[in-house]
Amino acid sequence: MALTLVVNGRAHALDLPPEMPLLWVLRDALGLTGTKYGCGVAACGACTVHIGGQAVRSCQVALGDVAAEVTTIEGLGGASSLHPLQEAWIAHQVAQCGYCQSGQIMQAADLLARSPAPTDDEIDAAMDGNLCRCGTYPRIRAAIHAAAAKV
Amino acid sequence: MSRAGRIARRSFLVGSVAIAGGAAFGAWFIGREAPNPLRPGAGEAALGPFVLVTREGVTLITPRAEMGQGTQTTLAALIAEELDLAWQEVRIDHGPAARAYYNAALLAEGLPGKGYDRSDAMHALGEWLGQAGKVFDLQVTGGSTAMRDAYVKYRLAGAAAREALKAAAARRLGVDAATLSTEAGRVIAPDGTAIPYGELAEAAAAERLRAPDLRPASEWRLLGRALPRLDMPAKSTGRAVFSLDVRPEGLKFAAIRANPMRAGIVSFDPAPALALPGVERVVDLGDAVAVVASNTWFALQGAEALAVEWEGAPYPPDTGSILARIEAAFESDPNSTLRDDGDAAALPAGATEVAADYAVPYLAHAAMEPLNATALLQGDRLTIWTGTQGPMFAKKVGAAETGLAPENVDVVTTLMGGAFGRRGEVDFPRYAARLAAAMPGTPVQLVWSRSEDMRQDFYRPAALARMRGAVADGRAVLLDAQVATQSAAQQGMKRWTGLAMGGPDKGAVDALFNAPYRIANHRVRGYLADLAVPVGFWRSVGASHNAFFQECFMDELAAAAGRDPLDFRLAHMEDEFPVGAAVLRAVRELSGWDAPKAPGTGRGVAFCYSFGTSVAMVVEVREAGGRIRLDRVAIACDAGPALDPGIIEAQMVGGAIYGLSAALDEAITFAGGAAEQENFPDYDALRMSGTPAFAVRILSAQPHVGGVGEPGTPPAAPALANALFDLSGQRARRLPLRPDFPTLA
Ligand code: FES
Ligand code: FES
Numbered sequence: 001m002a003l004t005l006v007v008n009g010r011a012h013a014l015d016l017p018p019e020m021p022l023l024w025v026l027r028d029a030l031g032l033t034g035t036k037y038g039c040g041v042a043a044c045g046a047c048t049v050h051i052g053g054q055a056v057r058s059c060q061v062a063l064g065d066v067a068a069e070v071t072t073i074e075g076l077g078g079a080s081s082l083h084p085l086q087e088a089w090i091a092h093q094v095a096q097c098g099y100c101q102s103g104q105i106m107q108a109a110d111l112l113a114r115s116p117a118p119t120d121d122e123i124d125a126a127m128d129g130n131l132c133r134c135g136t137y138p139r140i141r142a143a144i145h146a147a148a149a150k151v
Numbered sequence: 152m153s154r155a156g157r158i159a160r161r162s163f164l165v166g167s168v169a170i171a172g173g174a175a176f177g178a179w180f181i182g183r184e185a186p187n188p189l190r191p192g193a194g195e196a197a198l199g200p201f202v203l204v205t206r207e208g209v210t211l212i213t214p215r216a217e218m219g220q221g222t223q224t225t226l227a228a229l230i231a232e233e234l235d236l237a238w239q240e241v242r243i244d245h246g247p248a249a250r251a252y253y254n255a256a257l258l259a260e261g262l263p264g265k266g267y268d269r270s271d272a273m274h275a276l277g278e279w280l281g282q283a284g285k286v287f288d289l290q291v292t293g294g295s296t297a298m299r300d301a302y303v304k305y306r307l308a309g310a311a312a313r314e315a316l317k318a319a320a321a322r323r324l325g326v327d328a329a330t331l332s333t334e335a336g337r338v339i340a341p342d343g344t345a346i347p348y349g350e351l352a353e354a355a356a357a358e359r360l361r362a363p364d365l366r367p368a369s370e371w372r373l374l375g376r377a378l379p380r381l382d383m384p385a386k387s388t389g390r391a392v393f394s395l396d397v398r399p400e401g402l403k404f405a406a407i408r409a410n411p412m413r414a415g416i417v418s419f420d421p422a423p424a425l426a427l428p429g430v431e432r433v434v435d436l437g438d439a440v441a442v443v444a445s446n447t448w449f450a451l452q453g454a455e456a457l458a459v460e461w462e463g464a465p466y467p468p469d470t471g472s473i474l475a476r477i478e479a480a481f482e483s484d485p486n487s488t489l490r491d492d493g494d495a496a497a498l499p500a501g502a503t504e505v506a507a508d509y510a511v512p513y514l515a516h517a518a519m520e521p522l523n524a525t526a527l528l529q530g531d532r533l534t535i536w537t538g539t540q541g542p543m544f545a546k547k548v549g550a551a552e553t554g555l556a557p558e559n560v561d562v563v564t565t566l567m568g569g570a571f572g573r574r575g576e577v578d579f580p581r582y583a584a585r586l587a588a589a590m591p592g593t594p595v596q597l598v599w600s601r602s603e604d605m606r607q608d609f610y611r612p613a614a615l616a617r618m619r620g621a622v623a624d625g626r627a628v629l630l631d632a633q634v635a636t637q638s639a640a641q642q643g644m645k646r647w648t649g650l651a652m653g654g655p656d657k658g659a660v661d662a663l664f665n666a667p668y669r670i671a672n673h674r675v676r677g678y679l680a681d682l683a684v685p686v687g688f689w690r691s692v693g694a695s696h697n698a699f700f701q702e703c704f705m706d707e708l709a710a711a712a713g714r715d716p717l718d719f720r721l722a723h724m725e726d727e728f729p730v731g732a733a734v735l736r737a738v739r740e741l742s743g744w745d746a747p748k749a750p751g752t753g754r755g756v757a758f759c760y761s762f763g764t765s766v767a768m769v770v771e772v773r774e775a776g777g778r779i780r781l782d783r784v785a786i787a788c789d790a791g792p793a794l795d796p797g798i799i800e801a802q803m804v805g806g807a808i809y810g811l812s813a814a815l816d817e818a819i820t821f822a823g824g825a826a827e828q829e830n831f832p833d834y835d836a837l838r839m840s841g842t843p844a845f846a847v848r849i850l851s852a853q854p855h856v857g858g859v860g861e862p863g864t865p866p867a868a869p870a871l872a873n874a875l876f877d878l879s880g881q882r883a884r885r886l887p888l889r890p891d892f893p894t895l896a
Contacts, residue, residue, distance in 0.1 A: 016446075017428060024448035028404055033396035034389020036568070037447070038519055039601045043831040046519060073389030082388070089387040093379065093797055096805055097219030098386030099393060099519040099568025124840035131831060133519045133569050134219045135808025137842040139801070 003063060007032065008075025018064025023047045025063050026072060034073040034102045038131070045130030048103035049073075055110035057129075073102035076109060085109055088147035096134035104130050108144050117148050188249035196356030198312035200251040201230055201305060203244075204352040208336060209236060213243045214252035215301075216292035216540040217382060218518075218570035219805070220860040221798035224380045226301055228373045228795065233309030233366065235333040238373060243381055248542030248562040252290040256299035260762075265490075265665035267728050267760045269855075288543035293575050293688060295762035295858020298794060302856045303365070311360040319354035320346050368792065377797025382566065394538035394565045395523045399594040402525070403431070405586060406450035406598055409439035411606045411825035413685055414462035416440070424453035433457070434589045441586050441597060451600055464824025465683040473821060474510075477615055477680040480635040485676040487655030489664035495631040495674030502621035502628050505711045507704060509618065510885040511696045512818035514611035514689055515826075517834055520568020521604040524579045526587035527594035528553060533560045533587065534594075535580050538567030544647055545580035552584035571809070572688035576609055577646060602829040609687025610819050610826075612637035616700035622712040627723060630670045630708075632663050634697060635678040637686045662694035662759050662865055666701045667728035668720070684821075690809055691861040694761040698865030699814075699872070699886065702757035706873045707882065716873065717744055717756050724758075730853045731758060734765040734787045741848050742769035742785035751775060752782065753878025757869035763857030764790040768807060768866040770843070770874045778896040779878065781811065781843040781871070789850040790857035799859050800847045806863020807845070812836035814868035815895060816887050841896060 002013045007030060016025060021040075026032040026049070038046030040059050047058040052068030077083040082090075085105050095101045104127070111118055111126040118126070123144055132140070189197035189212070195205045203210045211230045213223035227243050230236075246252065313333055320338040321328035323346070330341050337345040348355075368375065385391035410416065421433035424442050429449025434441045442453035467473050498504055524537035526549070533553050539545045542562040549560040567574055583597045599607060614636035621629035636659055644652040656679060657664075664675040689695060709719035717739055724732045735758055739745065748754060751774045758767045771783040786803045793799055816835055820827045828834040872883035875892055889895050 020446070020448050024446055028446045028448070031398060032389075033392070033398070036393075036519075037395065037521065037598075039831050040451070041601070041830055041832065043835075044519070077388070086387045090379070090383050093377070093383060093801070095219075095380075095383055095386035096221070096801060097519060097567060097569045098382065098391050101386055102389045105387065127839040129838075131519070131836060131838065133517060133571075133809070133836060135805035135812075135837070135842075136801070137808070137837070137839045138804060138845050141839070 005063065005066060006069040008071060014063070016063055018062060020063045021059050022049070022061045022063055022066055022070065023058040026058060032072050032074055036099055036102055038100070043131070044100070045103040045107060046100050048106040048130065050106060050110065053113065055107050073106060076105065083109060084147040084150045085112065085143065088143040088150070092139045092143040092146060094136050094139040094143050096136055100130060100132045104132065104140055108140070108147070111144070112148055112151055116151055118144065185251040185253065188247045188251055191356065194353050196352040198315050198355060199308045199360055200249070201308040202234065202312040204316070204348050204355060206349045206352060208240060208242065208349050209234070210242045210244050212246035214246045214249070214290060215297045216538065216564065216567055216570060216574065217245070218292070218538070218540070218567040218574065220802055221380055221795065222292065222297045223382065224378060225298060225795045225798060226305055227381060228378055229301055229305035230309035232371055232373045233306045234313045235335065237335040238378060240336055241381060245564045248290060248546045248564070250288050250290070250543070254289050254291050254296055254300045255304070256296035257289050257291055257294055260294050260296065265667070266763060267665065267667050267731065290541065290543045291575065292540040293572065295764070295861040298856050299763060299858065306365050307362040310365060311362045314363055315355045315358035315360055316348050316351050318358045319351045323351070323354060374794050375792070376795070378795055380798070391566055393520055393568050394525070394536065395520060395596070395598065397525050397536040397565060397596070399525065399527060401594060403443050403590070403593055403595045404445065404447040404450045404598070405441045405443040405595050406447065406454035406600060407436070407439055407441050407582060407603055408454040408457050408459065409603060409607050410461040412461055412464035414465055417460040417462055419457055419459040421457065423456040423458055427453050427456055432590070434586055436582055436585050439582060441582070443590070443595060447598055450598070454600070466824070468824040469822050470820045473682065473684060474613060474615070476682055477613060477635050477637070480678040480680040481617065481633060483678060486679040487657070487660055487677040488674065489655060489657065489660055489677070490673055490675040492670070492674070493672035495629060495672045497672070498621055499623060499628045499672065502623040503711055504619070504621045505707055506619045507707055507882070507884060509616040509700045509703060511614050511699060512820070512886060513613045513684070514813055514817055515605050515608045515819050515828065515834055516571045516573035516689055517605060517836070518567070518569030518571055518573055521601050522573070522579045522599040523597060524583035525594060525596040526583040528587045528591045531555060531559055533584060534563065535560065535584060536563040536565060537580050537583065538565045538570065538574055539580060540570055540575035541577070541647070544577050548577045548581040549584040552581060553588045571690040572692070573608065575688060578607070601831070605829055605834060606826045609642070609685045611689030611695060612639060612684070612686040614696040618700060618704040620704065620708050622708055625712045625714055627668070627670045627708050627712070629672040630668070632675045632700065633678065634660060634663060634700060635680060636696070637682050637684065638679045639686045639688050639692060641679070642686055643688060658693040660693060660697065662697040662761050663701050665760065667731050667760050668723040669727040670723060690806070691761060691864040694759060694861070694865040695810070698757065698759040698761070699868045702759065702866065702869030703872050703882070703884065706755070706876065720756070720758055728760070730789055731760055731765040733852055734758070734767045734789050734850060737787035737848050737850055738767040738769050738785050741787055741846055742771070744769060749773070753874045753876070755870045755873025755875070755877055757866040757873060759862065759865040761862045761865055763855065764788060764859060764862040765853070766803065766862045766866050768870040770867070770870040772871070772874045772878055774878060777894055779875070779892060779894050780896045781841060783846070784843045785846045786863065787848045787850065788862065789853045790859050790862070791851060791853040791855050793849050793851045794856070796849050799849055802859040803847050803863040804845045806861065807867045808837050808842060810864040810867025811871060814871050814886055814888055816889055818887050
């Protein structure tokens with residue numbers, strides 16, 4: 001039985017079991033590899049995407065439970081423009097290995113949508129689920145503040 | 152072999168050109184037996200192995216593992232600095248696995264001596280010895296050596312290519328090459344005519360490569376600045392292709408299951424896996440099993456469902472009995488006594504003796520991207536796509552697994568989601584090649600679940616230290632250090648080359664025997680436990696534990712001497728290693744060490760010279776509301792010429808966070824022969840809220856280039872431990888810290 005999934009504005013008919021985590025639908029069925037696998041147990045945030053505009057861990061959401069449009073890092077900016085967070089990420093040279101950064105940016109985008117000028121405490125609270133083994137947290141914080149000033 | 156390759160090879164032998172030009176190490180810089188692996192097409196030119204000129208422009212080959220440390224950006228800047236490319240037009244490619252990309256600095260690390268006291272002659276000898284790296288196919292990213300290897304070599308490569316392009320332009324214009332200049336990827340004639348390099352590619356390929364003088368640092372336009380990293384836009388938009396993101400046509404997805412007791416398989420039943428949806432095959436990999444499916448999730452489910460009977464562990468089953476074996480090594484003959492000044496056996500008359508024991512645990516690398524590799528056996532060619540720190544090693548295991556000649560194995564090195572030493576191992580390309588050999592014609596991506604990644608690691612070995620010292624008149628008069636651990640180098644060498652490595656393991660005592668303090672009676676002995684617990688190279692290797700022992704004990708000596716810990720270190724370093732002393736003074740100023748402390752705060756300092764770089768760190772902790780928080784960290788470093796201060800800053804901070812994370816919480820423990828930790832909930836790291844504020848100061852007094860990827864890690868744990876003592880009066884002598892300091896936030 002085919003399920004319909006809308007990702008980054010495009011509808012896909014998928015013949016996959018409804019219990020398959022969204023993460024693996026995106027990566028292996030749709031080829032959207034910007035969303036990352038880090039832990040599979042909601043402990044790292046590398047797989048963060050938006051469902052209906054809200055940040056979720058795609059390793060924990062079953063395909064059959066996706067009830068709204070999905071946005072991944074590939075769909076965050078406009079077709080030819082970057083999201084202000086992505087611009088800030090580049091300006092602040094945030095990424096090291098970069099593997100966690102799709103999830104960090106998606107999580108930060110959710111934060112800025114809810115709280116356009118977040119305090120450091122709000123940033124801590126929103127971002128604590130997103131692990132970065134390279135230790136880019138100070139630059140992530142600076143980039144979020146910079147993007148907030150521009151939004 | 153292309154004409155360009157031939158030419159490049161012969162004329163770089165005239166590396167005497169480089170010597171005449173004042174760059175002392177030209178003769179071997181691209182040597183006789185390392186052919187140019189680039190295969191330029193029609194109208195293209197490979198001007199040496201690092202510069203490929205096509206009609207569209209120039210691609211620079213940056214053949215080191217980009218695992219986050221920014222190495223490819225700075226390698227490109229070294230070439231582009233001399234080649235006169237506009238930064239926004241620089242394109243890079245990791246390039247193939249090839250002997251030409253050997254790392255000449257890796258072997259120099261093994262030279263006798265403490266490193267910081269190396270004379271210019273010893274540096275020259277080290278660079279000469281580095282040639283052997285070619286023979287061993289050491290295309291390796293590790294030991295924080297990329298810049299030490301590249302500093303002269305890559306600039307010469309850029310300069311040689313530039314001169315070839317100018318010579319080609321001179322011929323075309325009928326003018327003397329000396330009248331031409333270069334700018335932003337073009338050769339400029341005196342009348343203003345500008346010829347893009349791409350148009351000169353074919354003609355330049357026929358030119359003889361020579362290496363002229365290198366430009367002085369005062370003329371640098373790219374080096375010495377914080378450049379925009381070349382990988383930053385792709386990593387900020389999800390477009391960066393990591394190892395797990397390669398998608399060759401027709402790809403199958405597979406998950407591995409291997410013995411958590413690190414031994415073989417007695418038997419397994421594939422039926423429970425095959426019964427699951429999406430699972431297509433189960434492949435016996437000898438001492439592991441792969442489940443192949445149409446989606447990684449199916450494969451992961453299948454791997455978990457397999458019923459396997461494992462062989463038992465080849466080492467004691469639990470942490471207590473493993474540590475007892477390490478402790479017992481103290482009773483054997485030392486593997487090394489790399490420092491033995493004065494008489495460390497006696498207690499100097501009138502001195503006060505101090506003694507303390509320390510312990511640190513096994514650690515996992517836990518890079519963000521779980522291990523994986525993709526392989527395809529197609530006819531008589533094997534292709535391996537993976538993020539490896541040693542592509543030539545991957546090539547060899549690929550050949551061994553398939554029976555193909557190494558030249559029939561292509562290794563495509565991708566970006567890496569962290570590595571920290573783990574991706575220098577050869578297990579992941581080996582199993583991927585073995586799996587591909589079982590399914591010829593089908594590309595297959597083999598992934599380690601997080602649990603497999605953590606349980607199949609080659610851990611940072613646990614280590615124990617017995618420190619004994621004495622103070623008199625405010626100075627240390629005795630330091631007698633003993634460390635017992637497992638040898639990462641011996642195990643690693645065996646895995647890479649199949650050869651047993653004997654002799655003293657310098658890495659096991661790194662940052663102890665070469666701690667740059669002048670102490671009259673100073674002995675350092677290393678003891679190795681013969682244990683089969685799999686161990687390997689973890690960011691900063693031996694320095695990761697020895698700096699903790701050395702610098703915590705230095706604090707204990709300072710306290711016994713009644714001296715300020717920073718003053719005490721300076722007093723013993725000023726004459727021994729002025730570069731390091733300047734770094735200590737810089738961190739004193741940057742941290743506000745001499746300013747009064749707010750109530751409830753503690754400050755700790757630590758210093759470590761490792762991988763050719765001095766790093767001093769001050770950690771400040773604050774107790775409030777019953778919790779101890781990491782408040783501020785100040786870091787001063789000297790890695791010689793600061794090639795990219797933005798990247799150096801990021802590596803110092805990232806290295807410190809890696810070290811602080813381990814110090815706070817991380818430990819791999821064993822029960823029933825298996826690691827007890829499987830995922831981030833039981834092996835966590837610093838998060839945003841626990842991360843302190845950082846300040847970094849970069850000094851450049853040292854004339855030689857040092858590493859930056861690792862040296863930020865070693866001082867982090869001892870600086871934090873010393874801060875906790877300053878706050879609480881309680882010594883922190885074992886890691887992780889949280890069990891002894893449960894209120895750490
Ligand atoms: S992979 Fe989903 S939170 Fe780690
Ligand atoms: S940048 Fe490497 S894990 Fe965050």
